[in-house]
Amino acid sequence: MALTIPNALRKQLRQHGEETYPHECCGVLTGEIDEEGGKTVQAIVRCGNTRTDSLANRYRISPAELVRIQREAALACHDIVGFYHSHPDHPAQWSATDLAEAHWIGCSYVITSVEHGRAVLTNSFQLLGPEENKRFEDERIEVID
Amino acid sequence: MSIKVLIPTPLRPYAGRRSIVDVTAQTVGEALTDLVARHPDLRKHLFSEDGKLRSFVNVYLNDEDIRYLSKDATPVKETDTITIVPSVAGGR
Numbered sequence: 590m591a592l593t594i595p596n597a598l599r600k601q602l603r604q605h606g607e608e609t610y611p612h613e614c615c616g617v618l619t620g621e622i623d624e625e626g627g628k629t630v631q632a633i634v635r636c637g638n639t640r641t642d643s644l645a646n647r648y649r650i651s652p653a654e655l656v657r658i659q660r661e662a663a664l665a666c667h668d669i670v671g672f673y674h675s676h677p678d679h680p681a682q683w684s685a686t687d688l689a690e691a692h693w694i695g696c697s698y699v700i701t702s703v704e705h706g707r708a709v710l711t712n713s714f715q716l717l718g719p720e721e722n723k724r725f726e727d728e729r730i731e732v733i734d
Numbered sequence: 735m736s737i738k739v740l741i742p743t744p745l746r747p748y749a750g751r752r753s754i755v756d757v758t759a760q761t762v763g764e765a766l767t768d769l770v771a772r773h774p775d776l777r778k779h780l781f782s783e784d785g786k787l788r789s790f791v792n793v794y795l796n797d798e799d800i801r802y803l804s805k806d807a808t809p810v811k812e813t814d815t816i817t818i819v820p821s822v823a824g825g826r
Contacts, residue, residue, distance in 0.1 A: 613825060613826075615822075617822075622743070640823070640825070643825070646825045646826050647824070647825035648823060648824060648825050649821075649822070649823035652792040652794065652799065652819050652821060653794070653797060653799070655819040655822060656792075656794045656817045656819055657797070659740060659742065659817060659819060660740065660815075660817065663740065663753060663754075668743050668753070669742065669743050670743070672822050674824060674825070676826045677826075679826040683824075684824070684825065684826045686824050686825050686826070687824035687825065687826075689824075690790075690821070690822075690823040690824045690825075691822075692744070692790045692820035692821060692822075693742070693743060693744045693820055693822065694744040695743065695744050695747075696743060696744060698824070718744075720779070
């Protein structure tokens, strides 16, 4: 399974991580999910990081913001297909915290490593369930024009 | 009365693949009870064994978290929308 994303949107989410460096950025990916579970991103929504205690290595998106994004996506006949965040000066790999706090089974979690303020690698991981036995699986990113 | 419940992407397989479910209720608690009555597979994804909402499940009435209203006893009206959103967080 792949996450398909237009190059312009991939650039935007990487740029977001550079702008918030040395803090983590976060946001939502909205778009379509096909019958086989393949996801196509059609918009990204930047979110504020509501973790005020540890911005450099934690992120949290306000549920109120998620409610608004989910409602607006539905109006555009889109779904929330995943989320993105950055790892400042840390690899673009999911962490134990990422897994523990991930609950959107089937969705993509995109992570960009930002080293010294520059976005380096962007990887995607699909969260597979059930919740009690969840895991991340590497997910191919297909970049389109 | 009939009100709408918005179902998040990960819970749709347990709600007949629907993004919106119409339920009949006078309060938020009744709405959630009716929701799981119509789609029993949702129950374990929304509630823990003691019947409480799972810690990572947020329930909003329009733009308000029901925890800051009257929780399950919060009254609903025909034009209201209940939205279920699992939390999103993490970090390196």
